[in-house]
Amino acid sequence: xxxxxxxxxxxxxxxxxxxxxxxxxxxxxxxxxxxxxxxxxxxxxxxxxxxxxxxxxxxxxxxxxxxxxxxxxxxxxxxxxxxxxxxxxxxxxxxxxxxxxxxxxxxxxxxxxxxxxxxxxxxxxxxxxxxxxxxxxxxx
Amino acid sequence: xxxxxxxxxxxxxxxxxxxxxxxxxxxxxxxxxxxxxxxxxxxxxxxxxxxxxxxxxxxxxxxxxxxxxxxxxxxxxxxxxxxxxxxxxxxxxxxxxxxxxxxxxxxxxxxxxxxxxxxxxxxxxxxxxxxxxxxxxxxx
DNA sequence: AATTACTTTATAATTATTCTAAAGTATGTG
DNA sequence: CACATACTTTAGAATAATTATAAAGTAATT
Ligand SMILES: [Mn+2]
Ligand SMILES: [Mn+2]
Ligand SMILES: [Zn+2]
Ligand SMILES: [Zn+2]
Numbered sequence: 001x002x003x004x005x006x007x008x009x010x011x012x013x014x015x016x017x018x019x020x021x022x023x024x025x026x027x028x029x030x031x032x033x034x035x036x037x038x039x040x041x042x043x044x045x046x047x048x049x050x051x052x053x054x055x056x057x058x059x060x061x062x063x064x065x066x067x068x069x070x071x072x073x074x075x076x077x078x079x080x081x082x083x084x085x086x087x088x089x090x091x092x093x094x095x096x097x098x099x100x101x102x103x104x105x106x107x108x109x110x111x112x113x114x115x116x117x118x119x120x121x122x123x124x125x126x127x128x129x130x131x132x133x134x135x136x137x138x139x140x
Numbered sequence: 141x142x143x144x145x146x147x148x149x150x151x152x153x154x155x156x157x158x159x160x161x162x163x164x165x166x167x168x169x170x171x172x173x174x175x176x177x178x179x180x181x182x183x184x185x186x187x188x189x190x191x192x193x194x195x196x197x198x199x200x201x202x203x204x205x206x207x208x209x210x211x212x213x214x215x216x217x218x219x220x221x222x223x224x225x226x227x228x229x230x231x232x233x234x235x236x237x238x239x240x241x242x243x244x245x246x247x248x249x250x251x252x253x254x255x256x257x258x259x260x261x262x263x264x265x266x267x268x269x270x271x272x273x274x275x276x277x278x279x280x
Numbered sequence: 281a282a283t284t285a286c287t288t289t290a291t292a293a294t295t296a297t298t299c300t301a302a303a304g305t306a307t308g309t310g
Numbered sequence: 311c312a313c314a315t316a317c318t319t320t321a322g323a324a325t326a327a328t329t330a331t332a333a334a335g336t337a338a339t340t
Contacts, residue, residue: 021337023287045327060289065328079224085296086327087224101265108259116254119274125241126279132272134259139266161306163318185296200320205297225327226296281340288335299324307316 011035018074020067025059029067033077039092041105044068047089082133095129101136108134151175158214160207165199169207173217179232181245184208222273235269241276248274 011030012022020026032051033040044064052058068089071077078093082100090105097108113132121127151170152162160166172191173180184204192198208229211217218233222240230245237248253272261267 021286023336025288043327062290062329063288066287081221081224084219084221084227085225099259099262101262106262112257112259114256116256117252119239119248119252121274121276121279122239122241122246124278125276128275128277130272130274132270134261134270135268136261136265137268138264139261161317163305165319183296202298202321203319206318283338283340285338286336289333291331291333293330294328296327297325300322302320304319305317307314309314310312 014071014074014076015067018070018076020070025063026067029059029064030071033071033091036091039090039107041088041090041107043086043088045086095131097132097134099134099136108132154211154214154216155207158210158216160210165203166207169199169204170211173211173231176231179230179247181228181230181247183226183228185226235271237272237274239274239276248272 008027008031011027011034014034015022015026015030022030029047029051032047033042044061047068048059048061048064051064068077072079072089075093076091078090080088080090080098082088082098082105083103088105092107094110096110097113099106099108115130118130148167148171151167151174154174155162155166155170162170169187169191172187173182184201187208188199188201188204191204208217212219212229215233216231218230220228220230220238222228222238222245223243228245232247234250236250237253239246239248255270258270
């Protein structure tokens with residue numbers, strides 16, 4: 001049974017509105033993802049490793065994937081792709097930009113980049129969003 | 141043995157300068173990739189399927205991967221990532237932008253997008269490149 | 281308490297990719 | 311040209327990320 005301390009209400013609500021019952025595993029995942037002040041960028045594997053590291057009874061891989069997918073479908077997480085092979089997820093679900101520095105992802109707020117010129121969408125199409133990736137390297 | 145008709149010289153040269161001997165399989169792949177007027181965006185699986193479709197003796201998967209990787213390392217192909225799970229390659233190796241419309245990739249020339257405001261790189265870093273993806277949807 | 285519904289998990293399956301090792305083909309040398 | 315050496319192709323095995331399956335666990339409903 002779930003002790004419904006109102007401290008966790010916000011994390012439980014995200015699960016509920018994603019169509020998931022707030023089980024213990026899911027509440028822990030939701031807290032781990034959303035109980036932070038800064039945007040969190042992660043892969044499912046990273047999430048699993050960092051959460052399971054400090055646990056005696058591990059949460060299964062399938063539960064991580066299922067929970068992340070449900071939260072994504074409900075709009076609480078955004079999936080993106082930088083390097084191939086792995087999906088990244090972002091707790092900042094607004095359309096925004098990124099620095100990408102050797103595997104590390106940093107948010108750039110939308111208002112930090114503005115355009116002087118943008119192409120029009122091909123006929124029959126319209127623009128859904130415009131996202132910028134700025135790749136970094138060390139100077140010297 | 142390779143009949144060195146000068147018609148294929150340019151495709152053979154790309155292989156040579158990628159450190160690959162111009163075998164028949166490789167020359168066919170090089171021609172398929174570079175003997176076109178428009179930019180070509182592809183996954184290795186797509187490349188393999190479309191080339192092998194019309195062949196009696198199929199070129200092996202490993203040869204496709206090896207050849208694409210060598211051409212990429214030599215700078216004749218650029219790898220990029222849009223949706224997860226698969227690497228895309230681009231015969232336009234300059235830094236440029238893309239429309240992305242439901243799996244379909246279209247080049248946007250660099251000069252079609254200009255910036256009014258761009259953030260500075262974090263200290264110790266400098267900007268390697270800035271690439272934009274414009275996601276499209278149907279208007280209706 | 282019994283029934284039903286949803287969850288978790290271990291494990292199998294799948295997909296994209298890379299590795300391996302054997303068989304094939306080309307190149308260099310005398 | 312013979313032979314040795316070097317590089318290539320390929321089928322199939324291995325790997326990594328992800329998804330599917332199905333049995334056992336837990337919660338909700340009656
Ligand atoms: Mn991949
Ligand atoms: Mn993937
Ligand atoms: Zn972000
Ligand atoms: Zn392109």
